[in-house]
Amino acid sequence: MSVNYTVIRSPAPTVATNLAADARLFQIATLASLLVLHVSWFDLGATPLQAAVMIAAALAAQYAFSTLRSAAAFDWRSALITGLSLSLLLRTSAPILWAVAPMLAIASKFLIRSNGKHFFNPATLAIVILLLLSPDVWVSPGQWGQSTWFGLLLVCSGGLVLQRAGRADTAVAFLSCYAGLLFWRAWVLGDPLAIPLNQLQSGALLLFSFFMITDPRSTPDHQLGRILFAASVALLAYWLQFRCQLRPALFYALAAMSPLTPMIDRILPAPRFAWRPQPYTTSDRGS
Secondary structure, eight states: OOOOOOOOOOOOOOOOHHHHHHHHHHHHHHHHHHHHHIIIISSSSOOOHHHHHHHHHHHHHHHHHHHHHHSOOOOOOHEEEEHHHHHHEEEEEEEEEHHHHHHHHHHHHHHEETTTEEOOOOOOOOOHHHHHHHHTTTTTTTTTTTOHHHHHHHHHHHHHHHHHHHHHHHHHHHHHHHHHHHHHHHHHHHTTTTHHHHHHHHHHHHHHHHTTOOOOOTSSSHHHHHHHHHHHHHHHHHHHTTTSOOOHHHHHHHHHHHTTHHHHHHHHHHOOOOOSSSOOOOTTTTT
């Protein structure tokens, strides 16, 4: 007696499926929308030329390093996110730094690594380096104002990205700790609640919380490690802002705490994050 077997094959993943699984595309769409609003509506220093130079320089640097490392695929998504982030946050009166900033950011991903993983957020590191080296660079923590509707836009947009990237815990831990410190300070000083509420309505703070400290490639792999990391950044940022009077305290704090990521990964090992639900290969190591 013969037996016939029917083999049921799972449909091959389509391009649309792969794109939908990559949270970076949603992040790019969100950051690009914010940049358009930033340039056309708020008029706070960013120009289309500056944004174009930063984005082009980021893509060019990513391509150059990917070419030098034959095992690294050209990851245009990662570079585009870096260029958009710098366009939104970095201000400088020296046009040459429009290109230098993204080049520094992309270089850090390939040159500063531990166990095959970069642990500095590229845009953050570039901002901090230029703040320390050049008087022509600044970051405005209160840019975009404190309008409630725009803060809500950032929160909702960031929530969409985090839901797909699985890093909501990092943002929640950071914002909870940082907000708690602000309210505690207001209580100690006898300030009205309007003051910490106003401080939390900064567009730059929400952008930092949802798109920079939550970078899956530069934060600890373990959930507990991410929560501890986010709380540490919040504590240091608070100290730098109110004790040392550093306006871009958030970026200094994230850059200073980032070297803890390899240590946390060793103490609390967990599976490495991958943007796409595929086995990790050497082609992903440059992302």
